[in-house]
Amino acid sequence: MPDPISWAYSWPYYAATFGAGYILGSIPVGLLVARFFGHGDIRAIGSGNIGATNVLRTGNKPLAAITLLLDGAKGAGAVLIATNYGPDLALAAGLAAVIGHVAPLWLT
Numbered sequence: 271m272p273d274p275i276s277w278a279y280s281w282p283y284y285a286a287t288f289g290a291g292y293i294l295g296s297i298p299v300g301l302l303v304a305r306f307f308g309h310g311d312i313r314a315i316g317s318g319n320i321g322a323t324n325v326l327r328t329g330n331k332p333l334a335a336i337t338l339l340l341d342g343a344k345g346a347g348a349v350l351i352a353t354n355y356g357p358d359l360a361l362a363a364g365l366a367a368v369i370g371h372v373a374p375l376w377l378t
Contacts, residue, residue, distance in 0.1 A: 295368060299320075300320035312324055312328070345368065
């Protein structure tokens with residue numbers, strides 16, 4: 271007799287975890303932090319990227335450090351939340367957060 275919680279019954283959990291991880295990972299932290307602290311659209315400076323290195327090009331090291339820490343916290347948060355539901359879901363959330371960081375939903 272198969273276990274009642276098998277792959278056939280668990281795909282909604284994986285889909286929800288992947289979706290939540292992707293949305294969390296796609297938050298454009300560099301863009302939001304730069305705008306909040308009055309630097310405008312960070313994509314108009316340097317390489318046009320929204321990462322911590324481009325925020326550093328504004329000359330504000332603490333702002334770049336905040337961006338770096340919050341970018342890392344996006345992935346860590348997705349994994350830590352999903353860890354409560356099992357290691358497989360934590361892996362799916364981490365992968366989704368990385369994909370969301372690389373290809374954000376909000377900046378298409």
